[in-house]
Amino acid sequence: MDKFVSIQLDRNSPEPLYVQIYEEIVRLIKEGVLLPGEKLPPIRKLAANLKVNTVTIVNAYKLLEKEGYAVSRVGSGTFIQSHLKESADLPVKNDSELEIDKIRFDFATASVPPEYFPVEIFKSSIIRVLDRDGGYAFAYNESPGFLPLRQSLEDFLYEEYKIKASRDNIHVVSGAQQGIDIISKALLDYGDTVFVESPTYPGAVDAFKSRGAKIVEITLRDDGIDMEELLSKIRSKPPKLFYTMPNFQNPTGISYSEQKKKELIALSKKFGFYILEDDHMNDLYYxxxxxxxxxxxxxxxxxxxxxxxxxxxxxLRLGFLLVPSDFSEIIAEVKYFSDIASSGLNQRVLDLMIREKSFYDHLTKIRRIYLEKWEIMTDSLKKHLPSPVTFSVPKGGLFYWLCLPEGFYSMNLYAGVIKKGIFIMPGDYFYPDQKPSPCFRLSIAQVPKEMINEGIEYLSHAIREFLKEFSFIPIKKSNYSPLL
Amino acid sequence: MDKFVSIQLDRNSPEPLYVQIYEEIVRLIKEGVLLPGEKLPPIRKLAANLKVNTVTIVNAYKLLEKEGYAVSRVGSGTFIQSHLKESADLPVKNDSELEIDKIRFDFATASVPPEYFPVEIFKSSIIRVLDRDGGYAFAYNESPGFLPLRQSLEDFLYEEYKIKASRDNIHVVSGAQQGIDIISKALLDYGDTVFVESPTYPGAVDAFKSRGAKIVEITLRDDGIDMEELLSKIRSKPPKLFYTMPNFQNPTGISYSEQKKKELIALSKKFGFYILEDDHMNDLYYxxxxxxxxxxxxxxxxxxxxxxxxxxxxxLRLGFLLVPSDFSEIIAEVKYFSDIASSGLNQRVLDLMIREKSFYDHLTKIRRIYLEKWEIMTDSLKKHLPSPVTFSVPKGGLFYWLCLPEGFYSMNLYAGVIKKGIFIMPGDYFYPDQKPSPCFRLSIAQVPKEMINEGIEYLSHAIREFLKEFSFIPIKKSNYSPLL
Structure with a gap:
């Protein structure tokens, strides 16, 4: 990556980042820093290096290809063109000259758009908290969190899920990612094994790896993980921790059957491992x-x-943990040396929103919005998607997991459709080793409901073209799991 | 600690926590769980276990002593009384019955009282941010922080300290403790050595230990660390990191001389270690x-x-890092898997406060408040403190470090003066091994300026009594460092 240290990005510039990166790489080629035939860094690595989204790098690489500076080879990466075209020496000025459309259909982004946030409720709540508590809203909090909020969360768990939790075992954290990091610090030592679903959420894998843990993947099936594979890998070496999203998984949308949930608990007892359940959106059930x-x-x-x-x-950067009571002490200690405590002001506002039920009203509203999108999306996929592409309908959440026939790679499809303004999330991203995947994730988080059907029509058309274009690659049907 | 798992505290009860802990320990004695002559857990350990302040445990132990359930032995701990007094069986009801005064003079707490917080400025700023940015104030931020804030911080560093920083190397974090944790994750592996000042801030030591680092203490002198000791320990084994608070150190108030600052930088280059500078209040200079x-x-x-x-x-849970540019990438990655990003809303409000200069006005106000307290405190200590007690006047910040003559322990003084309503911070807390220390920290953070002189008079009187009471212990004057 040393060759890329001189890349300078101006995030305030109206010029898109991917164009800036493109221009910088062109400069490196012209300066002779990057040589003809040389392989460009893996997308995720350069993205981390430049602190940009992976998609930005993909766009930059696509532009290099389009302008004749680079060539992409299926499954092996992007390379500097061996013989640069003369025309490629022309400087690139701006977006429109590049004839690359803007993103029209964002099926990639997982985060909910700002217009759905309860800003007015938050604003009136924060003013009341400030008037009520004054400076105390900004004093240090106890590490496990503002006590009234933990009481509210205890009530929430019972009210919503009939979980009888004690607030003593509830710990407020600055979002789920911090929760994963804190539990990793409390539980994992160098050399411990963590089982993860395959595919899974990469941010969790990074936190486990930071503790020196070894990652073992367990294939996900339509009703949860493959129990035979799990048992076989447990027998080989039981993990310290199993990381799971049992409902509406990210990225697949899959939910565990009740039976698999029970079996998993029983196995964890029998073989002495712990389970880390990441509830990222159980409340978005349809x-x-x-x-x-x-x-x-x-x-x-x-x-x-x-x-x-x-x-x-x-x-808001808030979430919470409910931990086995034996671990409540160590979790509080780890939270303390991680960041002392989460923002007391935000905790007080959230507490007020839960107590006054505006939180529940908002949940209902959000669920209604996404139920409608989910219905449109499901119908549209069933109607338009070409038959070689498989998917299953999630029972909740924001994600659909689609798989191309074996031999086709979603990263190539991604690179093809982004030019048409369609943004999808290649499956590679969700495997710890970033292996090329035929599958990809579609999200209904960002795309407006009125545009879903049109977007899926466009995407389906593009997939048909893509499958034709790459039809020389033989398709093996045997041993094919729709999730790998 | 297993004997203490049944202790239940009700943090909403009007009964002080230390009385609740006292009652629970009495229960454990009566149930025969705790045996006559048995040693009670170290204060910090039980405090962590019960998630209370160490001072709460000290109070609980003192009450056990006062009521005849326990006896404390200088330097070795608190033990269950071998022959329990009959009268000790009476249940304790409330604070007043115990004849223990409330805290009248809080010289222990380090945090600034809420009445000094700029709540009104914050409130008007947050409303403007919400009106300006709407839901975008709650969207995900880039891990290194909200870009305009990083620009403001770049300006702040130049304006205040003539440091030419690039915003690319500035990373917003959720407070200094998270900064220490993130740098530890980015730099430290199992078995690495970290040098710390002795005494030092224990929260940093916990973060280093969580990475499996070995802690080596370097004695602090009046003008910074002991350079001979540092050099000798470097030659034995250079550290990966040296953790320091070069100005107005916590707990000693000591500032490094300019020469020692330069020497430290030169040594870090020569021996290839990094320095972690914790600037907790450079701005409070007098x-x-x-x-x-x-x-x-x-x-x-x-x-x-x-x-x-x-x-x-x-x-507010905000602070920032300025890191060597080679580390900017890894710091951003570590921040991402630690908690994705710090609260975007708070970042936007802080940015507005810096841009509109209300932040600087507040700094000036706070500095004026503490300058006045510092003058009163310094005069008062010079006037009232008995001569065997040493201290030096800090050039800024909130802390004074006082040392009893050798052979006297600050934890015993602490236990004595708390009964008189005077709250001091025993030095033990600031050594990685919690060793009994003759020194203690006084803070001017919480005590109102009108009460400083009276408090110091009371404390000085109590110290005189204490020195008399324990005067049978021989005082060795040789090799005595006022900081150990």
Whole structure:
């Protein structure tokens, strides 16, 4: 990556970041820093290096390709063109000259758009908290969180999921990611093994790896993980921790069957491992309300993490943990040396919103919005998607997981459709080793409901073209799991 | 600690926590769980276990002593009384019956009282941010922080300290403690050595230990660390990191001389270690404005952490890092998997306060308040403190470090004066091994200026009594450092 240290980005510039990156790479080519035939860095690595979204790098690489500076080879990466075209020396000025459309259909982004946030409720609540508590709203809090909020969360768990939690075991954290990090610090030592679903959320994997943990993937099936594979890998070496999103999983949208939930708890007891349940949006159910794994946890093996980022707003940076009581002490200590405590002001506002039920009203509103989008999306996929592409309908949440036939890679499809203004999330991102995947995630978080059908029509058309274009690649049907 | 798991505290009860803990321990004695002659857990350990302040435990133990359930032995701890007095069986009902005064003079607490917080400025700023940005104030932020704020901080560093920083190397964090944790994750692996000042801030030591680091203490002198000791310990084994508060240190109030600052930078280059500078309140200077170590850092060896908890308000949970540019990428990654990003709303409000200069006005106001307290405190200590007690006058900040003659322990003095309503911070707390210390910290953060002189008079009187009471202990004068 040393060759890329001189890249300078101006995030205030009206010029899109991907164009800036494109221009910088062109400069490096012209300066002879990057050589013909040289491989460009993996997308995620350069993205982390430049602190930009992976998609920005993909766009920059696509532009390099389009302008003749680079060539992408299926499954092996992007390379500097061996023989640069003369025309490629022309400087690139701006977006419109590049004839690349803006994103019209954003099926990639997972975060809820700001217009759904309860800003007015928050504003009136924060003013009341400031008038009520004055400076005390800004004093240090106890590490486990503002006590009245923990009481409210205890009530919330019972009211929503019939979980009888004690506020003593509830710990307020600055979002689910911090929850994962804190539990990792409390539980994991160098060399410990963590089982994760395959595919899974990469931010969790990073936190586990930071503790020196070894990651083992367990294939996800339509009703939860593959229990045979799980058992076989447990017998080989039981993990310290199993990380799971049992309802509306990210990225697949899959929910565990009740039976698998119970089996998982039983196995955790039998083999002495703990379970980290990441509840990122159980509340966005569209038919039956699913129970968290924690609701089945009579053995006290489950660390439960609840995020408010999807159902309320991400910028609040609040979530909470419900932990086995034996761990409450160490969790509070780890929270203390991690960041002392989460913002007391935001905790007080959230507490007020839960107590006064505006929180529940907002949940209902958000659920209604996404139920409508989910219905449109499901119908549209069933209607337009070409048959070689598989998907299953999630029972809640924001994500659909689509798989191309074997031999096709979603990263290539991604690169093709982004030019048409359609933004999808390649599956590679959700595997710890970033392996090329035929699958990709579609999200209904950002796209307006009026545009879903049109977007899926466009995407389906593009997929048909893509499948034709790459039809020389033989498709093996045997041993094909729609999730790998 | 297993014997203490049944202790239940009700933090909403009007009964003080220390009385509740006292009652619970009495219950454990009566139930035969705790046995006559048995040693009670170390104060800090039980405090962490019960998630209360160490002082609460000290109070509980003192009450056990007073009521005849326990006896404390200088330097070795508190033990269950071998022969329990009959009268000790009477249940304790409430605070007044115990004849223990409330805290009248709080010289222990380090946090600034809520009445100094700029609540009205914050409130009007937050309303403007919400009106201006709407839901975007609650969207996900980039991990390194809200870009306009990082620009404001870049300006702040230049304006206040003539540090030419690039916003690209500025990372917004959720308070200084998180800054320490993030830098620890980015730099430290199992078995690495970290040098710390002795005494030092224990929250930092906990973060280093969580990474499996070995802690080595370097004695602090009146003008910074002991350079001979430092050099000798470096030659034995250079550290990966040296953790320092070069100005108005916590707990001693000591500031490094300019020469020692320069020597430290030179040594870090020569021996290849990094420096973690914890700037917890450089802005509270009372004569000359001191430069941070970072201002001398031409070698790019210093990770600089700025806290806003003391100078603005702790509940905001905001601070920032300025890191050597080579580390900017990894710091952003670590921040991401630690908690994604700090509260975007609070960042936007702080940005507005810096841009509109109300932040600087507040700094000036706070500095004036504490300058006045510092003058009263300094005069009062000089006037009243008995001569065997040593202290030096800090050039800024909130802390004075007082040392009893050798052979006397501050924890015993603490236990004596708390009964008179005077609250001091025993030195033990600031040593990684919690060793009994003759020194203690006085803070001017909480005590109102009108009460400083009276409090110091009372304290001085109590110290005289204490020195008389324990005068049978021989005082060795040789090799005595006022900081150990």
């Amino acid at each position: 038919s039956e309300k699913p129970l968290p794994l924690k609701a089945y946890d009579e053995e006290n093996r489950v660390f439960y993490i609840k995020s408010f980022s999807k159902i309320l707003m991400p910028g | 004569s000359e404005k001191p430069l941070p170590l970072k201002a001398y850092d031409e070698e790019n060896r210093v990770f600089y952490i700025k806290s806003f908890s003391k100078i603005l308000m702790p509940g």
